[in-house]
Amino acid sequence: MTISNVATLRAIASKDGLADSDVSSSTYSINTKVAALNFSPPANTYSTAELSITLSSPTRGASFRYTTDGTVPTATTGTEYVGPVKISKGTTVKAIALADGMAPSDVADGKFVISNEEVRLTPTGGDAFLFNGNAAEERSRHPLPSTYDLIFDNAVRVNRLVTAMPSGWGGPVEMTVEIRGGMTRDEMTSLVAPTVYSISGNAPPQIIIPATNLKFLQIVISASHNGRGNLSEVEVYGQNVQIQSDASGQ
Numbered sequence: 001m002t003i004s005n006v007a008t009l010r011a012i013a014s015k016d017g018l019a020d021s022d023v024s025s026s027t028y029s030i031n032t033k034v035a036a037l038n039f040s041p042p043a044n045t046y047s048t049a050e051l052s053i054t055l056s057s058p059t060r061g062a063s064f065r066y067t068t069d070g071t072v073p074t075a076t077t078g079t080e081y082v083g084p085v086k087i088s089k090g091t092t093v094k095a096i097a098l099a100d101g102m103a104p105s106d107v108a109d110g111k112f113v114i115s116n117e118e119v120r121l122t123p124t125g126g127d128a129f130l131f132n133g134n135a136a137e138e139r140s141r142h143p144l145p146s147t148y149d150l151i152f153d154n155a156v157r158v159n160r161l162v163t164a165m166p167s168g169w170g171g172p173v174e175m176t177v178e179i180r181g182g183m184t185r186d187e188m189t190s191l192v193a194p195t196v197y198s199i200s201g202n203a204p205p206q207i208i209i210p211a212t213n214l215k216f217l218q219i220v221i222s223a224s225h226n227g228r229g230n231l232s233e234v235e236v237y238g239q240n241v242q243i244q245s246d247a248s249g250q
Contacts, residue, residue, distance in 0.1 A: 008025060008026070008027040009025070009026055009027075010023050010024065010025045011023070011024055012024070032102055032103055033102060033103040033104075033105065034057060034059045034062055034096075034097045034098060034099045034102050034103065034104055034105040035057050035058040035059045035062075035097065035105060036057070036097070036105050036106055036108060037055050037056060037057040037062070037064060037095055037096070037097040037105055037108050038055070038056050038057070038108075039053055039054075039055065039093065039095075039108065039110045040053070040054045040055075040056065041053070041153075041154040041155075041240070041242055042110070042153060042154060043093075043110030043111050043112055044112070044113070044154070044240045045112075045113040045114075045115055045117075045119050045239070045240055046112065046113070046114055046115075046239070046240045046241060046242055047114075047115065047116050047157065047239035047240065047241055048114060048241060048242050049088065049114075050086055050087070050088045051086070051087050051088075051112060051114060051242055052084035052085070052086050052242065053084060053085040053086075053087065053093060053110070053112065054084050054085075055081050055085070055095055055097075057097040057105065059097060059099050059102070059105075061099055061100075062097040062098060062099045062105075063080070063081065063097070063098050063099070064080075064081035064095055064096065064097055064098065065077070065078035065079065065080055065081065065095065065096055065098065066078055066079055066081055066085060066093055066094060066095035066096075067079065067093075067094050067095075068085070068087065068091050068092070068093055068094075070092060070094075071094070072094055072107055073094055073095060073096050073107070074096070074104070075096075075098055075104055078094075078095075078096075081095070087112060087114070088114065089114055090111075090112065090113045090114055090115075091111075091112050092109065092110065092111045092112070093109075093110045093112060094107055094108065094109050094110075095107070095108050095110075096108070115239075116239065117239075118159060118237050118238060118239065119237070119238070119239065119240070120235060120236065120237055121152065121156050121158065121236040121237065121238055121239075121240065122152075122236075123150040123151055123152055123217075123236065124151060124152060124153045125149075125150075125151030125152075126148070126149035126150045126151040126217075127148045127149055127150070129232075130148060130150065130231060130232075130233055130234040131150065131233070131234060131235075131236075141221075141228065141229040142227060142228040142229065143227065144221060144222055144223060144224065144227060144228070144229060145220050145221060145222040145229070146220070146221050146228070146229030147218055147219065147220050147221075147229075148218070148219040148221075148229070148231055148234070149216070149217070149218050149219075150216075150217040150218075150219075150234065150236065151215065151216055151217075152214075152215050152216075152217075153215075154215070154240060154241075154242070155183065155213050155214070155215055155240070155241050155242065156213070156214060156215070156236075156238055156239065156240055156241060157211050157212065157213055157214075157238045157239045157240075157241050158181065158191075158209050158211075158212060158214060158217060158236055158237070158238040159208070159209060159211055159237055159238040159239075160206055160207060160208050160209055160237050160238070161179065161206070161207040161209065161219075161234055161235065161236055161237075162205075162206050162207075162234070162235040162237070163177075163205055163207065163219070163231060163233070163234050163235075164231070164232050164233035164234070164235075172198045172199060173198070173199055173224070173225035174196050174197070174198055174199070174223075174224070174225060175196070175197055175199055175221060175223065175224045175225070175230075176194050176195065176196050176197075176221065176222045176223035176224070177192075177194065177195060177197055177207065177219060177220065177221055177222075178190060178192060178193060178194040178195070178219075178220040178222065179191045179192035179207060179209055179217070179218070179219060179220075180217070180218040180220060181209075181212055181214040181216060181217045181218065182214055182215075182216055183213065183214060183215050183216070184215070184216065185216050188216055188218060191209050191210060191212055192207060192208075192209055192210075194220075194222055195207075196223075211238070213241055217236070219231070219234065
């Protein structure tokens with residue numbers, strides 16, 4: 001039996017004098033289109049003189065074509081990818097993945113901006129309620145010390161944090177906060193020593209951080225007015241950066 005796309009096969013076994021077997025079922029899918037490709041680092045704003053962008057696809061053996069002039073690449077147009085795409089100014093990279101016997105992938109469109117201006121950084125992992133835009137949500141952790149984690153896909157240079165506390169707090173109240181960070185969870189060090197911040201519910205504190213490249217950021221609350229660690233939102237500001245490990249894709 002030959003299939004060319006997606007098919008669900010159901011079968012039984014039978015023999016004279018015996019009851020038929022139970023029905024077995026299995027679905028087979030033939031992927032006729034190359035999987036979407038990925039940019040590394042992802043499209044974003046970066047603080048760097050030159051950015052190296054690597055292309056990859058889950059489809060084994062895929063090749064790539066790309067453009068940086070706004071045109072759409074095809075199987076025969078655009079620049080053949082032989083190594084990282086290097087840019088030194090704001091650029092939109094369009095790329096497709098190709099493989100023998102398969103249709104080209106959808107066109108990936110990545111807008112890369114090179115700027116030293118501070119931007120609001122977007123974590124992609126850790127305590128998601130801190131950065132999902134819902135400042136009304138509160139998570140209280142006890143006993144102290146309590147920790148909150150923020151994880152980034154790519155290296156970032158963090159300059160400052162703005163922490164929002166539960167809106168019901170009247171204040172001011174005091175909370176002792178330490179900021180830790182590093183490129184890996186095991187390499188995190190103290191970036192801001194435990195410091196007492198006087199906090200009001202309508203006056204969130206700003207925590208200045210020595211410019212540091214990191215992927216993992218941790219907020220540690222070691223003392224507070226009620227013996228609990230209370231946070232409802234954290235805004236992170238700085239720059240996306242590229243370091244050697246990002247460029248190599250490791």
